[in-house]
Amino acid sequence: MSTPRLTQAGARFRTGHFEPVSFFCTGLTGAATLLILAMLALILVNIAWHGAGGLSPRFMFGSADRDMFDVNKAGVGPMILGTAARVILMTIFVIPVGVTTAIYLTEYAQAGALTTRVIRAAVNNLAGVPSIVFGLFGLGFFISAIGGTLDNLLYAGNPQPVWGKPALIWASMTLAVMTLPVVIVATEESLRAIPVGLREASLALGATKLQTVLRIVLPQALPGILTGGILAVSRAAGEVAPILFTGAAYYMASLPRSLTDQFMDLAYHVFVLSTQSPDIEKSRPILYGTVVVLLLLTFALNLVAILIRARVRRSLRQLG
């Protein structure tokens, strides 16, 4: 049957047919989206419902007590500090290394060369390594190998290890290694999105490659790099396994005072509360409260990064 021409009688755009396949696909994709939203809502409502009651200034900012399972004594102030410290330190370690690697891969390395492909495969594989393996790697490499060597060189006669023990710096470095692929991939993508024409314009004016990268390419890529930082922070804040052997402490009477001190940590504390408590029912409000604080801290750290990124974007749009 041929379609009637518009000038002929009976020509219609609206046939009124019911399209079952289209209807089904719309329904299916919509339902999948709803399911995900529902799960997220369930988690957040559940945590907020149980956790909100336990939140008091004393709980949130008070010092930890040796009896950490007692609702009337527990405080997570030191854990907030510890988690914030390890996440911020991790960002300081991971951004320079990740950004430099991404610059090498996009600006300097030959696209099809074997070394480039090997590096890229290594980055992808790094992203697939389970986090507990990073924990063990941190213990073996940072603490034993690097820390142990430092102790041998600098503190040869010292009976107590100074560097060769779990510490804030080693936990942060382990997390940095773990989040490296996130930063590399995000930075690479933002570098690739910058038009070739801008690089050519700069080179044609007699700029060196380094000058082009530093003055033209990197400023444009900054929002993308910050996105990588945000993803890395989100990933790292809630991780327990990598810091298990490399820095997190079960209990410390005082706050960490140097990079070589251990620290108490919110995510690790959630693990402790849910596995070590003598009476799980009694300590449940603390558990939920700690989870709420962990979520709030993650959101807060992300928010800071997002605000910085918004600022950078605005200034790039205005001038650059």
Next chain:
Amino acid sequence: MPAPLPSIKIEPPAPANQPPADHPELITFENLSLFYGAAQALKNISFGIRERLVTAFIGPSGCGKSTLLRCLNRMNDLIDSVRITGTVRIGGEDIYAKDVDVIELRKHVGMVFQRSNPFPKSIYDNIAYALRLQGIKRRSELDDIVEKSLRSAALWDEVKDRLYASALGLSGGQQQRLCIARAIAIQPEILLMDEPASALDPIATARIEDLILDLKQQFTIVIVTHNMQQAARISDHTAFFYLGELIEYDTTTRIFTNPARKQTEDYVTGRFG
């Protein structure tokens, strides 16, 4: 660090049948071939381009005219698979010799691209960028050169009140003139233009063409164009390329009125291409 490119030397006077001696040959291609991997994009090109004239490269898409243009500031170096045989001389110096500093070469050979590509910076900073790279820091000196360059590019009157506004807010034609101003700010001897007006409307194109005619007092201009009328209007010499070969090179008048080769005639009269 390789020695900087020496300043351009004046060559001996041209033979009698060539254009006048105040336009000596500045650029010489000698048996230049260029390969992208196994594919040959330029085949045994040999000819000379004269100083302070406008030389147009014309030919159908894929004939190698842009590739040849990019040999002159070694922009093809950016592509890993490119291999070159033969010689390109500027002022007698082989620019593909081992001891040539490409950075220095590009300060002598400026380029304007097909798609205007101002930096996402202010109008002022777009021009000051290359100057600052060369170590010019004094504000008054920068101000002078920025104004002079914008005036040369016939853009000063339109932007003098918003020098510190983003260059991306300019119209397409203004952006392209800014790119020309940016290229001439560092005082190159040669200006390469790769279809500089192909993305512009007729009025903006006319302004660019006027500008090119002005600039040829100071610069040797090599322009790639798809637009036959444009080549006829602004160029003194025209080279016609087809499938990587130089088919004909002569004065523009000859190429458009009395070409020696049938292929050239067919192309300039619009029978193919």
